[in-house]
Amino acid sequence: MSNTTEATFEANIEAHLASNGWQALSPQTFDRELSVFPDEVITYLQESQPKAWKQLVTRHGGEATARARFVKTVADAIDHRGTISVLRGTVKDSGVTVRMCWFKPANTLTPELLDRYASNRLSVVRQLHHSESNTADSLDLVLVVNGIPVASAELKNPLTGQNIENAMAQYRTDRNPHDKIFTTRMLVHFAVDPHRVAMTTRLAGQDTRFLPFNQGSAGPGRSGTAGNPTVGGYQSAYLWEQVWQRDAWLELLGNFIHSAAGTVLFPRYHQWHAVRSILAATYADGAGVDRLIQHSAGSGKSNTIAWSAHSLSRLHDAADQPIFDKVIVITDRRVLDRQLQETVAGLDHTPGTIVRVDKHSSQLKEALEGNAARIIITTLQKFPVVAAFAAQDAADGQVKQIAGKRFAVIVDEAHSSTTGDSVKQLKKVLGTGTDALEAAEAVEAEAEAAEQPDDALLESARHRGKQKNLSFFAFTATPKPKTLETFGQIDSDGVKRPFHTYSMRQAIDEGFILDVLANYTTYSTYYKLANAHTRHDPELDASKGRSALARFASLHSYMLDAKAEVIVEHFRQKTAGKIDGNARAMVVTRSRLHAVRTKQAIDKYIQFKGYDTGDKPLRALVAFSGTVPDPDAPELVFTEPMMNGFPESQLPKEFRENFQVLVVAEKYQTGFDEPLLHTMYVDKKLHGVKAVQTLSRLNRIYPGKQDTFVLDFANTAEEIEASFADFYEQSLAQPTDPNVLYTMEHDLMAAGVLAVDDMSAATVALLSGDPKQQSALYVHLGPALSRFAGLDEDAQGEFRTALTHFCRAYAFIAQVMPWPDPDLERLFLYGKLLLTELPATESDPMPQLSKSVQLTHLRLSVQSEGAIALEATDEPGIALPGEGKGSATEPVLDKLSALIDLMNSKYGSDLGDADKIWVDQQRAVILEDDDMQAVALHNDRSQYELVLEEKIKEFLLERHEKNGELFDLFFANPAFQQMLLGYLGGTYDDFRRTGT
Numbered sequence: 001m002s003n004t005t006e007a008t009f010e011a012n013i014e015a016h017l018a019s020n021g022w023q024a025l026s027p028q029t030f031d032r033e034l035s036v037f038p039d040e041v042i043t044y045l046q047e048s049q050p051k052a053w054k055q056l057v058t059r060h061g062g063e064a065t066a067r068a069r070f071v072k073t074v075a076d077a078i079d080h081r082g083t084i085s086v087l088r089g090t091v092k093d094s095g096v097t098v099r100m101c102w103f104k105p106a107n108t109l110t111p112e113l114l115d116r117y118a119s120n121r122l123s124v125v126r127q128l129h130h131s132e133s134n135t136a137d138s139l140d141l142v143l144v145v146n147g148i149p150v151a152s153a154e155l156k157n158p159l160t161g162q163n164i165e166n167a168m169a170q171y172r173t174d175r176n177p178h179d180k181i182f183t184t185r186m187l188v189h190f191a192v193d194p195h196r197v198a199m200t201t202r203l204a205g206q207d208t209r210f211l212p213f214n215q216g217s218a219g220p221g222r223s224g225t226a227g228n229p230t231v232g233g234y235q236s237a238y239l240w241e242q243v244w245q246r247d248a249w250l251e252l253l254g255n256f257i258h259s260a261a262g263t264v265l266f267p268r269y270h271q272w273h274a275v276r277s278i279l280a281a282t283y284a285d286g287a288g289v290d291r292l293i294q295h296s297a298g299s300g301k302s303n304t305i306a307w308s309a310h311s312l313s314r315l316h317d318a319a320d321q322p323i324f325d326k327v328i329v330i331t332d333r334r335v336l337d338r339q340l341q342e343t344v345a346g347l348d349h350t351p352g353t354i355v356r357v358d359k360h361s362s363q364l365k366e367a368l369e370g371n372a373a374r375i376i377i378t379t380l381q382k383f384p385v386v387a388a389f390a391a392q393d394a395a396d397g398q399v400k401q402i403a404g405k406r407f408a409v410i411v412d413e414a415h416s417s418t419t420g421d422s423v424k425q426l427k428k429v430l431g432t433g434t435d436a437l438e439a440a441e442a443v444e445a446e447a448e449a450a451e452q453p454d455d456a457l458l459e460s461a462r463h464r465g466k467q468k469n470l471s472f473f474a475f476t477a478t479p480k481p482k483t484l485e486t487f488g489q490i491d492s493d494g495v496k497r498p499f500h501t502y503s504m505r506q507a508i509d510e511g512f513i514l515d516v517l518a519n520y521t522t523y524s525t526y527y528k529l530a531n532a533h534t535r536h537d538p539e540l541d542a543s544k545g546r547s548a549l550a551r552f553a554s555l556h557s558y559m560l561d562a563k564a565e566v567i568v569e570h571f572r573q574k575t576a577g578k579i580d581g582n583a584r585a586m587v588v589t590r591s592r593l594h595a596v597r598t599k600q601a602i603d604k605y606i607q608f609k610g611y612d613t614g615d616k617p618l619r620a621l622v623a624f625s626g627t628v629p630d631p632d633a634p635e636l637v638f639t640e641p642m643m644n645g646f647p648e649s650q651l652p653k654e655f656r657e658n659f660q661v662l663v664v665a666e667k668y669q670t671g672f673d674e675p676l677l678h679t680m681y682v683d684k685k686l687h688g689v690k691a692v693q694t695l696s697r698l699n700r701i702y703p704g705k706q707d708t709f710v711l712d713f714a715n716t717a718e719e720i721e722a723s724f725a726d727f728y729e730q731s732l733a734q735p736t737d738p739n740v741l742y743t744m745e746h747d748l749m750a751a752g753v754l755a756v757d758d759m760s761a762a763t764v765a766l767l768s769g770d771p772k773q774q775s776a777l778y779v780h781l782g783p784a785l786s787r788f789a790g791l792d793e794d795a796q797g798e799f800r801t802a803l804t805h806f807c808r809a810y811a812f813i814a815q816v817m818p819w820p821d822p823d824l825e826r827l828f829l830y831g832k833l834l835l836t837e838l839p840a841t842e843s844d845p846m847p848q849l850s851k852s853v854q855l856t857h858l859r860l861s862v863q864s865e866g867a868i869a870l871e872a873t874d875e876p877g878i879a880l881p882g883e884g885k886g887s888a889t890e891p892v893l894d895k896l897s898a899l900i901d902l903m904n905s906k907y908g909s910d911l912g913d914a915d916k917i918w919v920d921q922q923r924a925v926i927l928e929d930d931d932m933q934a935v936a937l938h939n940d941r942s943q944y945e946l947v948l949e950e951k952i953k954e955f956l957l958e959r960h961e962k963n964g965e966l967f968d969l970f971f972a973n974p975a976f977q978q979m980l981l982g983y984l985g986g987t988y989d990d991f992r993r994t995g996t
Contacts, residue, residue, distance in 0.1 A: 021246035040147030048119035103254035167191035223729035292487035298513030306343035564601035583678035595665035675702035691723035936991035
């Protein structure tokens, strides 16, 4: 039946295009040698640039010669420069310059450009015999622009027993990738059936890699799985109805496709759709509307940002005026900086259009004041300095003009740093009233603030809230509730949602990232403690005491050694062979000291087992910031370069090339993109966004990387599942009621500490910006400090807590408040000053228990193995839990012995003699031995260890019956004997250090 054939599918697509601005072109008009359509090239030239055609005819001595010469010139230019360069640039023939494609102008001020844009010839060709190597081979569909073939499509119809997989196989097996049309002409190839679409930009035989080009099961910009939504008719119709729509296709060629070093970058569907959606919404709404784009890791977010920045910098409104004068990209990622510059530079060759501020804040100030820069890449941290520069210029009477009044601010990985007080300086620099006259008027208004204090307060509050001249476009894979509250859109249910979503679920389903929860093993750690000095049983803050005991256990050398053995042996047996033997692993620790001790334990175990030698030695690195003193030897201070043997800047390269294991404390848990990272050993509690960001270091795809693995010592499978659920599909947030601030304001003002007169005078001095007014701040803080001192201890604690929570809540809520309130701004500014002056609370520090507690039992055992199955939650998060009030509880005191019993009941109730740490008992005996002390003080380490070995043997022989297991292990296993001697040999250092 004719309506079930592939040809019918082909004809229906052609018919749609032919009725929507395309023309059907005969395959017979193709010049296989030149790999172009000569008639189309010449017709386009004659219609779009008749003067140039006449010049060519004159200079070549006739139409036939001009035709042949020019078509050959175009073909040669494509061979040399590539299709994109020719379409976006010009071709010169005999001194005549010809533009090979006209793209839609940003505005309608020049009608001639619109006419030329309309002269582009878009054609579709069916069954094109394209190959110089196989004349029988033909392509189902070819898309042609002004005579140049730019794309192909293979169509399959399941009603004839074939689908998209067969189309991809045909490209891999039946197409010769060395044919000219594939090597130097076409930019993209589509495999299409009625349900799905895939695309590739490079044919490479069996190595050809196709990427999904689908909308997602829930539709574009929504949360779903792979595939397309069910519709009446072809599910893949969006390809020819939307993507190949005449204007959209020319826009793709002009503003999206990037070609460099023989590689073509073509947007995936969600990237293309996100950028076009942003442009359409911004065109309709103008400046002043914020939008949140939730795009998962693996979404190509850097390129989406680059395309958005370029397109927004050119966007004009209905009155042909630029909607934004400049686009500011806020990022801390150098990779994005380079990628953004390269991508945008491929679209816009105008010198000075893109400015990367990577040195001094003065660069940012110059870029903002100059007219040339349309896109500025910088960090949020530079804006306070620019604000200070502006204030100094104003004080010196040299106010300079910021070039423009409307700004698009694109924020990469938008989190709490861009939803609190830190973003106020950005808004102050870029906010409304930024030309010289308005800035001068603002300075004058501040000078008169003493008579009208609310004016300055309103100005200060205004810089916190939404600005009519600023549009924020926030990109993140893991939006917190606060981020959604600030940048999200309210839906019909009154819930804040992202403007556009490409979910983690869809990214995993489409194969752009790996599922890091597919192979997840959790370990339980069981241990028992004992009071080393039973007659000394101090009272401790129960909460801090429990934390101190847990910290003591986690830092105990026996605990660290046990975990190091698990990590190293697992890596050797399970991970080392992955990714063709190139797999890497990360160990996530709970503190910098834990990172140092874990690195030492891993190094010690590797050296003891001899794994640091041979053809492929196993080696570990450590990453942490600053310096870490050794609590047991305060004179010893560790730094990352000291422990690794090279500067911090070299770590990513060294890890990739020469090391296998990276131990981290905070560093490299976010933003670290190393595709060879396969396994993660987690020894730290992870929650929410931090859990997702940390574990997502593993999800990058790489040739030969089929899976990932997580071994978790600190979290349960249920806890990790709960953390991922909020970000698996689309994140939601419940809007915050700004009126909660008034309840907090009432409680603070009723506490008997604050006085409006003091607050007003202090904020006037603060907002004046006059250094001479600094003493006035202390004058007007003094009375509040005196009143605070007169409160009893409980009231002081309540006031301090309430003021802290108000300042935090206001810094956030002021971003989304629909109105500025001078009273709240006054309380916030004064409150922040007052908090710095309030006397420090007298709270006990974390107790040091290393001398008071012993670890007596230890066992590590597998708790759960396998995949953690995710289900998305539709419960919106809350940006300000508890309405910002927080919690304040009295410390509960308890005996050390009671806390030890509590910890033992939680972590050691199932332990027995098999888990007893006999080694530490032996260590304690040695440290109390006067003879061993004398040997240590009067001999070197080697002599000491000879005596120590005999002492251990005596100990084991005397206690053979009680320590049978240890006895057998020591005398039958030389390797264990060596390890035990190495561990107990540390007593030598203890004796030498104490000198007793």
